[in-house]
Amino acid sequence: MNLAELYGGMGKHSWKILDAIFRNLWDYEYVPVKLISFHSNIGEEKVKNILRHLSDLRVVQNKRTEYEGSTFTFLGLSLYSLYRLVKKGHIEAIGKIMGEGKESAVFNCFSEKYGECVVKFHKVGHTSFKKVKEKRDYGDLHFSVLAIRSAKREYRALKKLQGLAVPVVYAWEGNAVLMELIDAKELFRVRVENPDEVLNMILDEVGRFYRRGVVHGDLSQYNVLVSSDGVWIIDFPQSIDVGEEGWEEILKRDVRNIVTYFNRAYRMEKDINSAINRILQE
Ligand SMILES: Nc1ncnc2c1ncn2[C@@H]1O[C@H](COP(=O)(O)OP(=O)(O)O)[C@@H](O)[C@H]1O
Numbered sequence: 001m002n003l004a005e006l007y008g009g010m011g012k013h014s015w016k017i018l019d020a021i022f023r024n025l026w027d028y029e030y031v032p033v034k035l036i037s038f039h040s041n042i043g044e045e046k047v048k049n050i051l052r053h054l055s056d057l058r059v060v061q062n063k064r065t066e067y068e069g070s071t072f073t074f075l076g077l078s079l080y081s082l083y084r085l086v087k088k089g090h091i092e093a094i095g096k097i098m099g100e101g102k103e104s105a106v107f108n109c110f111s112e113k114y115g116e117c118v119v120k121f122h123k124v125g126h127t128s129f130k131k132v133k134e135k136r137d138y139g140d141l142h143f144s145v146l147a148i149r150s151a152k153r154e155y156r157a158l159k160k161l162q163g164l165a166v167p168v169v170y171a172w173e174g175n176a177v178l179m180e181l182i183d184a185k186e187l188f189r190v191r192v193e194n195p196d197e198v199l200n201m202i203l204d205e206v207g208r209f210y211r212r213g214v215v216h217g218d219l220s221q222y223n224v225l226v227s228s229d230g231v232w233i234i235d236f237p238q239s240i241d242v243g244e245e246g247w248e249e250i251l252k253r254d255v256r257n258i259v260t261y262f263n264r265a266y267r268m269e270k271d272i273n274s275a276i277n278r279i280l281q282e
């Protein structure tokens, strides 16, 4: 995924067309060409030509059944979200890709305002109970809507947790979350010398999250970063608020996951239930 190069090659009309798709994606999975033409103020034939070109670049996917329409691919939604971050003056340019997984693509970037940061582009949506209900009420939630919601959820959780051991978060646009670059390694890649202390630092942090009303929802050795400066917890799209359907079970699962990892990897015998009780009773 070469976003920087693609970004540089995009013309003014292409941005207007992507903008028109974005504005309508809550109402349509495939936004009708007529509507794109109307919102972008570009003639229908020209819109079709540009959409063909954007489809060759894998930025959009077009369909011709029932009506002619267009939708973002993951690449296209990310490109457009990047455009918004730049337009709003958050970042100047995007750098190298740091990693791409099933759920996200993470890029290095530089910002005059914030210094070195990362942009995380969300790929999937996480269906919580509330979303399943929403789906019933409002019809199909397609890829773009879900990825945007996932980014929003991560942004919201990080906002609530600022000041704790999480990245400083700067902005959310589309499926992109802009945050501080943490110079540390994932827990599963390192062998820590003081596992007892590191596990307690993580559990203390989970307790602080809880007291701010947030449960991580996907806590594991993959979503904890460690360095000699301390620990950070990342990756919050699955987070839920304390009080939301199932929060207590999810908190317990988080604690169980991380304690089990330490017990196995470092041959420790930390008791899961007392770790949970300590968090809930503080
Ligand atoms: N703020 C950050 N600073 C440094 N590295 C990060 C940051 N956010 C994410 N990463 C890196 O990108 C990877 C994927 O990010 P993560 O938020 O865990 O998303 P995913 O849902 O794809 O697991 C992380 O495992 C980490 O290596």
Ligand SMILES: [Mg+2]
Pocket: 222, 223, 235
């Ligand atoms: Mg992760």
